[in-house]
Amino acid sequence: MHRFALLLTFLFSGACFAADSPNVIYILADDLGYGDLSCYGQEKFQTPNIDRLSTEGLQFTNHYSGNTVCSPSRAVLMTGQHSGHCYLRGNRSGEVGASLDPDMTVLPEVFKAAGYATGAYGKWGLGQTHLLGNPNPLSHGFDEFYGWKSQGIAHTYYPTTVVYNGNELRLEEGTFVHDQIIDRALMFIRTQAESKTPFFCYIPTAVPHAAMHAPKELHEKWRKVFPEFDSKVGKYTAAGEPCPDVQNPIAGFAAMLENLDNEVGDILALIKDLGIDDNTLVMFTSDNGAHKEGGHDPTFWNSTGGLRGHKRDMHEGGIRTPMMARWPGVIKPGTKTDHLSGFQDILPTVCELVGQPVPPQNDGISFLPTLRGEKTEQQSHEYLYFEFCKGADQKIFSQAVRKGDWKAYREKGKPTQIFNLKNDPFEKQDLAKSQPQQVKEMEAIMDEAHTPLK
Numbered sequence: 493m494h495r496f497a498l499l500l501t502f503l504f505s506g507a508c509f510a511a512d513s514p515n516v517i518y519i520l521a522d523d524l525g526y527g528d529l530s531c532y533g534q535e536k537f538q539t540p541n542i543d544r545l546s547t548e549g550l551q552f553t554n555h556y557s558g559n560t561v562c563s564p565s566r567a568v569l570m571t572g573q574h575s576g577h578c579y580l581r582g583n584r585s586g587e588v589g590a591s592l593d594p595d596m597t598v599l600p601e602v603f604k605a606a607g608y609a610t611g612a613y614g615k616w617g618l619g620q621t622h623l624l625g626n627p628n629p630l631s632h633g634f635d636e637f638y639g640w641k642s643q644g645i646a647h648t649y650y651p652t653t654v655v656y657n658g659n660e661l662r663l664e665e666g667t668f669v670h671d672q673i674i675d676r677a678l679m680f681i682r683t684q685a686e687s688k689t690p691f692f693c694y695i696p697t698a699v700p701h702a703a704m705h706a707p708k709e710l711h712e713k714w715r716k717v718f719p720e721f722d723s724k725v726g727k728y729t730a731a732g733e734p735c736p737d738v739q740n741p742i743a744g745f746a747a748m749l750e751n752l753d754n755e756v757g758d759i760l761a762l763i764k765d766l767g768i769d770d771n772t773l774v775m776f777t778s779d780n781g782a783h784k785e786g787g788h789d790p791t792f793w794n795s796t797g798g799l800r801g802h803k804r805d806m807h808e809g810g811i812r813t814p815m816m817a818r819w820p821g822v823i824k825p826g827t828k829t830d831h832l833s834g835f836q837d838i839l840p841t842v843c844e845l846v847g848q849p850v851p852p853q854n855d856g857i858s859f860l861p862t863l864r865g866e867k868t869e870q871q872s873h874e875y876l877y878f879e880f881c882k883g884a885d886q887k888i889f890s891q892a893v894r895k896g897d898w899k900a901y902r903e904k905g906k907p908t909q910i911f912n913l914k915n916d917p918f919e920k921q922d923l924a925k926s927q928p929q930q931v932k933e934m935e936a937i938m939d940e941a942h943t944p945l946k
Contacts, residue, residue, distance in 0.1 A: 513606065513690040513846065514819065515772040517681070517759065518838070520569075520694070521752070522562065522615060522646075522701035524814065525782025525790060527797025528749065532814050536793060537746045541757030542816075545776050549818030550863060551828045556894070557780045558835035560803055560810040560880050562643060563590050565779040565835060566617045566696070570598040570632070572839030572854035575879045576941040580618075582881035582889070587643055591619035591627045597851040599839055600633030603692040606846035609684045611636040613677040614696040615646040617779075621655045628658050638676040640669070640698065644731030647702035647786075651733045665734075668707060670699065674755045678762055685766040696779075699752045703728040703735050703786045704744025706751050714743035714750075726787020741787025773819040773845070773863075775838075781810040800919040806878050806892035806901055807919055817863055824865050831862045832894065834876050877941035886945055893937045900934035908935055 527533050531543040531551065545551075558568025559575050559582075567573075567580040570592060575581050584590050592598055600610045612634045619627025620642045629637040638656050640646035649670050653660045663669065677695050684691035704726050715722060718740065726741030738744045756776070763769045782788075782795035783803040790802060801807025815833075817823060836856035843850045844858040861869035875895040882889040893900045897914035908931050909922045924931050 513608070513771075514822075515681075515684070515691050515693070515763075515768060516603070516842065516845070517693045517695065517763075517772060517774045519756065519759075519774070519776045520566075520614075520696040521776070521778040522696070522698045523780060523783040523785075523803055524700060524778035525793075525795030525797065525802075526799055526809065526812050526814055527794050528700070528782065529814050531816070533797050534793070537749060539749060539753040541753045541760065542776060544760060545756075545774060545816035545818045546826075548820065548825045549774075549816055549823045549827075552815035552817075552831065552833060553828060554830050554832045555777065555813055555815035556811050556834040556876055556878070557778065557813045559878065560780050560806055560890075562615075562701075562779055563587065563617045564880075567592070569779075569835045569838055570600075570618070571596060572599075572836050572851065572856045574834070574836045574855045574877050574941065576877045577853070577855060577943055579945070581879050581945065582883075582886055583643075585884070587617070587619050587627070590617070590643075592632050594626050594631065596853055598632050599842060600629075600692060600694070602633075602839065602842055602848050602851070603846060604633045604635075606848050607690065608846070609680075609689045609691040610634045610694070611677065611680040611691070612639070612694040612696065613637070613673050613680070614639045614694075615643060615698045616640070616696065617643045617646075622658060622660045624658060630658060634694075636680060639673055639696075642731060645733050646698045646730075647728055648730035648733050648735035649698070649703065649705035650736060651730070668705070670697065670705075670751070671707070671755075673697070674758070678758060681759070681762055682766065685763075685768050697752060700745055700748045700788070701783060701785070703730070704738045704741040704748060704788060705736070706744055706747030710747035710750055711738075711740075711743055714746040715740050717746070718742045724787060728786040738787060742789060742792060745788055745793065770820045773817065773822075775815070775817045777815040778813040781808075781813065798918050804880070805903075806880060806890045808899070808913070808917070811878055811892065819863065823863055827865070829862050831859060831870060832873050832876060833857075833859050833862075834873075875937055875941075877937065879942060881945070888942070891938050891942070893934050893941070895934065895937065898930060898934065900931070900938070902935070902938065910934065 531546040558565035564580045721742040726738035782790040796809035799809035801809035840858040878892040902908040
């Protein structure tokens with residue numbers, strides 16, 4: 493019914509949209525840590541093109557992913573529900589049960605209702621993309637999808653097939669599919685710009701998750717920089733698909749990030765060449781914190797920027813992510829914000845941006861005033877809540893609450909921990925014993941924010 497109501501709004505408005513309706517490009521990295529970009533403190537390599545989103549736009553310092561692993565984080569992004577309400581709170585084997593509710597209005601459908609063309613390129617993570625019906629991105633508002641067949645297959649960059657609009661296409665052996673995916677995204681951007689159609693381009697790249705695969709020339713370049721790791725071999729599997737071992741995964745990680753950075757540069761160059769730079773909002777973030785898979789060494793790279801924890805836990809290193817937004821003429825260049833925000837805020841931000849009603853399931857708050865520099869107009873979250881479930885029964889494994897400067901963390905079977913992030917950003921000092929009232933308040937929030945999974 494909600495989707496039908498949005499469609500009626502669209503139809504009765506005569507499918508009208510402002511001539512300057514901003515294009516939106518949303519780039520979602522996979523398991524990129526808070527410290528993995530040079531603009532967030534990475535010192536062992538540089539990411540100059542991604543950094544431009546910060547130097548020419550706005551850098552968030554208190555932005556959080558939807559969850560601490562891939563699929564549920566993407567579900568929060570699409571639905572606008574925090575992880576205590578969202579239908580998906582942990583990764584599912586084979587992505588069974590990961591599909592979006594077909595009766596719920598989700599992010600790309602909001603763009604469609606506003607007259608936008610929509611395309612998705614990369615890792616969907618919410619069901620297998622070659623199946624007809626609900627799991628397919630085309631069932632949820634995307635006009636076009638090109639990418640991996642499943643989340644498990646997205647562990648490799650050398651799959652045997654790729655999916656285009658629900659059809660599984662055979663790839664030549666040894667095809668590095670990531671670059672093909674980005675090329676398709678660039679083609680979509682060009683096509684819509686030339687037809688003067690406003691567009692939403694969603695690029696959920698798999699970089700830098702899983703196998704540390706990168707183009708050969710870049711990998712060889714970084715092996716020369718870090719020859720001391722040449723004896724190390726990174727191994728991973730990808731749902732039965734080819735997943736070559738990586739000699740020197742340290743070099744592989746740097747090569748992956750350089751390749752992605754180059755491609756972000758290609759995107760920025762393209763929108764400038766097409767004359768749509770000033771009317772395009774580009775956002776870049778990550779679906780959760782740094783991982784420890786495929787030979788990746790987050791300690792060597794300081795991938796968390798010193799934050800405690802990694803992917804699969806609710807400490808800051810598992811859920812706080814880099815986030816930048818660039819929109820020339822609207823966002824003041826070189827600015828930073830400590831506005832507390834999360835993936836659930838993308839949906840209401842987009843609704844305000846394109847003039848559409850906010851779907852009723854939404855838990856987020858639009859941060860469009862922050863993008864526009866209108867601090868007095870920006871609403872604030874009372875708190876952000878996080879919940880991570882494991883296993884076939886999807887029982888709660890860990891919970892977290894961020895409220896102001898305070899952070900609570902509770903793992904199954906263990907007492908609640910409390911940290912003051914203003915004084916202790918790396919969560920080194922548990923204040924639970926000296927702050928019993930704060931513990932009580934945060935546990936009450938955990939109980940209030942959690943709804944049982946159906």
